[in-house]
Amino acid sequence: MKTVKLLKQALLQAEMQAEMQAEMQAEMPPRALKKQLSDEQYQSCFRDLMKGSESITYRDFIIPRLSELIEPFTRSYDSISVLEIGPGPESILGHLPNHHRSKIGKYVAFEPNELFAACLKDWLCNGEGGLSPFPNWLCRPIVHQAKFAPSAEGISATSNSDQTSEKFHIVLFCHSMYRMQPKAEFIRRAVQFLVDLPEKGMVIVFHRDEQWDLAGLFCHEQATYPTGTISVKNCDEDLSKFSSFIVGFTWQDNDERHRMQSQWQQICRKLGHREMLPNQLVFSSPAMLATFSQLSVSYSSPPPEVPSWTVQRPLKNREVRGIKPPLVFRPTTIEHVAQCVRWAIKNGFSATVIGGGHSGHCVRPNVLAIDMGEFNEVHITSDWTLENSHESGSLIIAGAGCQAGEVISEARVKGLTVPLGSRPSVGAGLWLQGGIGNLTRLHGLTCDAIVGAVMVSVDSGQILFFGNVPSRYRPAGATRSQNEEDLLWAIKGAGSNFGIIVSVIFRGFSVPTYFVKKWIVSMEDGKEAISKLDGYAKQFTEELPRSLSASLYLYLEAEHLSLGVTIIETSTNNGKSENSCSDKIGAILGPTVSIETVDSLQIFDIEMYMSTIGGGHKKGKTSSFKRCVLLRKFHTSAACEALVSGVQNRPTPLCYVHLVQGGGAVQDLAPSATAFGCRGWTYACVITGVWPREADQTELPQAVIEWTYRVTAALLPFSDGVYSADLGPDPRDTMLALRSFGSNLPRLAYLKHKFDPLNLLAHTCPIQKPWTGPRLIILVSGHSCAGKDYCADVWKAVLAADNASTISIRKVSISDKTKKDYALACGANWRRLVEDRVYKEQHRADLTKFFEFQVWRRPQLPEEHFLEAVKDSVNVDVLIITGMRDRSLLPTLSPLVPGSRLLDIRVTRSKDDPFDTRAASERTPRCAESVHAKETSIHSCPSLVFENDLRGISKARQFAQDSIRPLLSQDLQKLAAMIPSVSNFPQFGIDFQHVLHISQCPEGLSLCTSLMEAQFAGSWSQVHSIICCEVGSLVFASSLASSVKIPLVLIRQAGKLPPPVVSVKKPKSHISSCDLEESKLEMDPRLVSSNAPVVIVDDVLATGKTLCATIELLRKAHVPTENISVIVIAEFPIHRGREMLHQREYGDIRVQSLLYFEGA
Known part of the structure; x- marks a missing residue:
């Protein structure tokens, strides 16, 4: 998608070429003079712009971030004062929450547009409902119909002179600096209007994301919104106004204006994206935020003994090459480093650190940089x-x-x-x-x-x-x-x-010697690529010893898929190869491309991306953008299919995917042993977007970056986590960072706050504590026309009636956010999209296309929408979310809210029901195709299934009473209280939840047994046997088996059961690295039946490894997965155990957990 910046360049270039052509043709009259847009023209263009997708940027980025910045002021002061520069017809402050607006006691604005100034004055006095947006003002708002000038003289010449001495807590520029040059002088002038220290004041700037040269100014906070867009209606009149608005001028001569606008219309249509909205052209318009204070301008002198530069050394990463920090310290002693830190703390600045220069966030605009290059010994x-x-x-x-x-x-x-x-x-x-x-x-x-x-x-x-x-x-x-x-x-x-x-x-x-063998395997098509990639990856994982490692490169050469394979053997045996395994691999892969013996320095030059892919480095300089996903074992071809599809749809021929083999010593340490908590991966998949260096200033880098994020998102369901080294302040990295540290994230968030309380290192990989959501989150899923909203309304009413004085309940639709975005972007009626089903059906195709395009640009958008719904319901006990259609809700979403019980209730429709039960008063013939067309595409097993049929409201009420209300039982809270938390056991940093302590409490085991028996979603009369694995499971499974009078089947360590047995490898504990000896689990296959259901009972579900091993044993005993159910006492969602089941193709097995815990 082309950016607004590139569009403006193309429009101006066309205008310049036309002007040059006119000057060369003597017979043509002189080119008509250009003129700035009139107030009326600017107002018309601005209103059209705010009807499009630009309004989404305001709602999702500007308003929330502005609210966050103002929050500390509203807590610290009874009344705050605001000076706003160029607010337009209404101030953005009017969209803030009421408790923020009510604290604004003084408001002054500079608005040069006469029409906007008049509208603003009217809005300030007669806002929505005839009320002022600032209900508690101490003095009437003042609007100066004047430009804001970068000097005191300029201000006094265009406004009342008494305004020059006023001071404000906040000075706000919201997309109002486009004609202000040089911007640094305007910001310096704005800082002079801030309240005097020690009171805190802040200049807040929202602008299109572009690099500024602010002449040594330091900003305090930064944020970007890289996925913002601007849309315009695809018609001549609107495109003419839009293009003039973008370049900022039009012509006095009508003929000249019509000629240029015709060209500009063609340029807009050529560059605009047409797939997002019907009859709309869309352009990328990233946004940014920067804040400044008095110290941004009048900071204390840098320590003179510390060497400093205003231009940093050349950096490797393309993202940061053009960034000019206001100051670069280059300390030569450790005391210099300490002085740099103390100076940054004194002035309230954040800082970046330059090491090797590969990071995409080692320097940031208007942020202090500390170059550690002198510490190179x-x-x-x-x-x-x-x-x-x-x-x-x-x-x-x-x-x-x-x-x-x-x-x-x-x-x-x-x-x-x-x-x-x-x-x-x-x-x-x-x-x-x-x-x-x-x-x-x-x-x-x-x-x-x-x-x-x-x-x-x-x-x-x-x-x-x-x-x-x-x-x-x-x-x-x-x-x-x-x-x-x-x-x-x-x-x-x-x-x-x-x-x-x-x-x-x-x-x-x-130091070892390296023996390197390379192969290149050509493949006819994607199907062959998937098969070979899957097969080789499995074989290398299973057969290669630790001294050998494999690297696989998937790329296209002359439009044909190719797989490069490198096997590296390390040996310390006097330069001799010690392993013949690579010879066996060679027999499968065919003739080698090269065989080399290299030392520990030469090994750096043997990578295929250096020599083979796209011609290697011989083809000239390139730029790149990378993200790395840590993949688990390739148990299915789905991951390989995602990889192949990603490479086939690459934006440049130079893009590739690099798979680096893991396992081995990585998995010797427990995930909790270090902050690097992702230890279960077998391949690090580096998605590498590459483009020619000369294309750095085109739209190509943005296309490559978006491709990299899309492929990354496609691989997340098969991952153990995301490699944090690449991640930075880009908001698209925030969701990825939640997957970077596994169960260590809460501890890391605590330590980040402890050791960096001022957030001085604000531009590194984001570390955020997972959100604490409501006690119970009900995801109402199912296909269109199944009656999800209708059922949710009934269930909410039942739960509210039963718990009127004890719990709070909220219902939201996950699709409301998308409907609002769509309505804002294309002018549809949002209320009718929500309430009028016929109207919604008319827009369904365009609405679906719009959402798919949003996800194409922001792959983590569904998770973002879910977290927004949770954040908006922090004080709610039960949150019901409708409109869910994803195929793996629990595996994907439960780790995001590890302290909440997440319930997926799938609503289906009886095939014998000829009516639509979406509303009790509006029964219409249902569309069989829309209800059941893709039912088989939903693979994960829901927590519960509700069949919505002709019995309607009575059945829905009974379902709530029988299946949902017990999940709010006081008995569950009583059971949770029986589990003590033991700090720093069995390792430092682990908060151990002693689940087995339940059996040591009076009536603990009987309470737990009764809850398992009552909450089982199936029928105990049909269960053939109860399966337990080792001691933790045995305590609870034996009591349950005795209560329901069903035989107990034991799973033991190898050698503990007489033959016949089936066996699988026993997984290591996720919290202990002591169990290094490989052992097995065994069971007697004669004790289970392939035709009867079994229930696995376990004390804990964390990583899911033990549960997967138990299921694998049952599969070896010929028990199909559809006959397996699971009951767990305590689940720890942050370890993504359900995701492990999904990856192992056990996602269709229902897993029920009594309790949920946030920690390890």
Whole structure:
């Protein structure tokens, strides 16, 4: 989608070419003079613009962010004052919540447009319902029909002179700076209107997202909205007005105006996107927010002894090359770093840190940068024994300014290495947030090798060390951190968030020799690609030992799918290969392209993206954008299909997907052992969008970035998480970051607030605590015409009547947000879309296309809509959400609200019911196609199913009484109270929920048994047997089996049961790394029947590994999945156990949990 910026360039270029052509043709008259738009023309264009999709940006970005910024002022002051520059016919402040507007006691505006100024005055006095939008003003609002000038003289010349001395808490520019040049001078002038210190004042600027040169100004907060759009009706009149509005002028001569507008109309139609809205052209219009204060202009002098630059060194990442920070510190000593931090704290500034320069957020516009490039020394110590450990060996001390190649080069001299990444120029940011490379399977992630660090606290500027730091490498004045266990844990996977790392201490490993074999496999079509990719990935996972690792590259060469395969063997046996496994792989893949033996430096140059894909680096300079998804095992071809489809639909021929094999040593550590909590992946899938460097200033980078996010979203259902090293402040990364740390996220959010309370490191991978939602969230799913809203209304009424004085209930439709967006963008009637079914059906096709396009641009939009509904219901006990149609609701959404019980009730329609039960008073013949057409496409098993038939309201009421109301039982809360939380067990940082303690409480086991028996969704009379696995399950399963009088089938460790048995590998505990020996689980297959249902009872559902192993055992005993149900005492959704079941194709098994917990 073309941006407004590119459209403006194209329009101006056309105008310039026409002008040059006129000058070259002497017979033509001189070109007519241009003129600015009149107030009437500007008003007409502005109104048309606000009827389109631009209004969505206001509602989803500007208004919420403005409300967040004003909130602290409304809490601190009884009355606040606002100066708004260029508000238009109405102030954006009128859209704020009432409790914010009621605190605005003084309002002054500068509005140069005469018509807008008149409308604004009227609106201020006679707002909606004849009431003022600011009901508690202390003095009447003042509107100056004048321009805001960048000097005191300019202000006094165009307004009352007494206004120049006024001071305000807030000065607001909302899309009103487009003709203000230079912008820095206008912001400086605005800052002069802020209240004097120590009172806090803020200049707030909303603008189209573009790079500004603000001449050394520092901003305090930044945010972007990269998916904003502007739409215009596709007709000559509207396009003429729109194009003139974009360029800011028209012509005095009518003939000249008509000629140019005709050309501009053609340009708009050529560049505009037509798929989003009917009869509309849409353009990308990213938005940004920046805030400034008195300190942005009059900050204290930087410490003179710290070297600084106004231009930073060349950076690797294309996203940051053109960004000019107002100041770049380049400290040479650790005390310099501490001074930088103290200076930033004193002035209230945030900061970025430059290491290797690969990060997309190592510099930000108008934000202080600290370049750690001078800390580039590498030291090595031998015969070192780790503190609190019996391990000994060599340590490698690397400065934060070192690049991977420099560390490897120095270590190699001593016969050592570190498992760093695959790029020699990457810096400390990669080490601290993971580090995936050729030694990962053998030695683990880079961050796993960290044993200590030296850091400057961003809370105080204090110099700290923690972990194993040899005494001679502890800086003078440094103190051992009192929180060293927390800090060492946190930097091993999320280390760029908690302080400024000065040096890192690695455990050294023996330097290996690398044996590299490469293959290229050509494939005829996507089907063959899916088959081979799936087959090879499985084979490598199952057969390759840790000393071998595989990399797979999926790309297109001359429009034909190709699969590049690299097998790398590491050996410390005097340069000799020790494994013949790669020869077996070669027999399958065919002749090799190359065979090489390389050392630890040469290995950096063997990657296929350096030499093969798209001609390698010989084809010239390129720019790239990457995101990495950590994939679990390829149990189905669905993940491979998503990969192939992504590559086939790439925006440039240079894009590719790189799969780096994991497993091995990565999985030796428990997810809770370090901040890097995603340990179950077998392949790191790097989605790499590439384009020629010369296309940096075109629309191509945006197309590539959107493609990268789309492929990433398509792979998330098959993932263990998302690699955090690439993620930054882009709002599209926020949802991905929720998947980056597994169950460690709550602890990390706590530590982020603890160690960076001022949010000085605000531009790193976002760490946010998962939202705490209502106690019960009911997702009412099903196909169109099934009666979802009707049933939800009945259930809400029943629950409200039963609990009128004890709980609060709210019902929302997940589709209301999309309907509002659609109505705003194309002028439809939102109320009728919600309430008038005939009207909605008329718009259904366009509405569906609109939503699909939104998701195409923002792949995580459904999850965003869900979280918005939850955030808006924080004080509600029961939230009912209708309009859900996704195929895997519980696996996808439950980890986002781990403390809530999420219930998926699927509403279906009886095929014998010829009527539409969507409304009791409006029975119409139903459309069989619309109700049942895609019923089989919904694969995941819902919590409950309600068949909506002719019995109507009575059946729906009874269903609420029997199936929903018990979930609000006080007995469940009583049971939860019997589970104590034990901190730092079995490892530091784990809050252990002692579920087995239920059996030690009086009446605990009987209460738990009665709840399991009552809440089982099936019929106990049809159950053949109850399955239990080991001790935790046995305690509860045996009591239940005795109560319902059903046989109990035991699953034991290998060797505990007499033959015959079937067996599967026993998974390791997710909270313990002690169980390293491989063992098996076994059961007697004769005790179950392939024709009768069984119920698995377990104490806990966390990662889902044990449950999957139990199901696999039952499948080996010939029990089909449709005969399996599961009851769990306590579920921990943040571990994504249901997602694991879905990935293993067990999503059709119903899992019921009595209790839900947020922690580990």
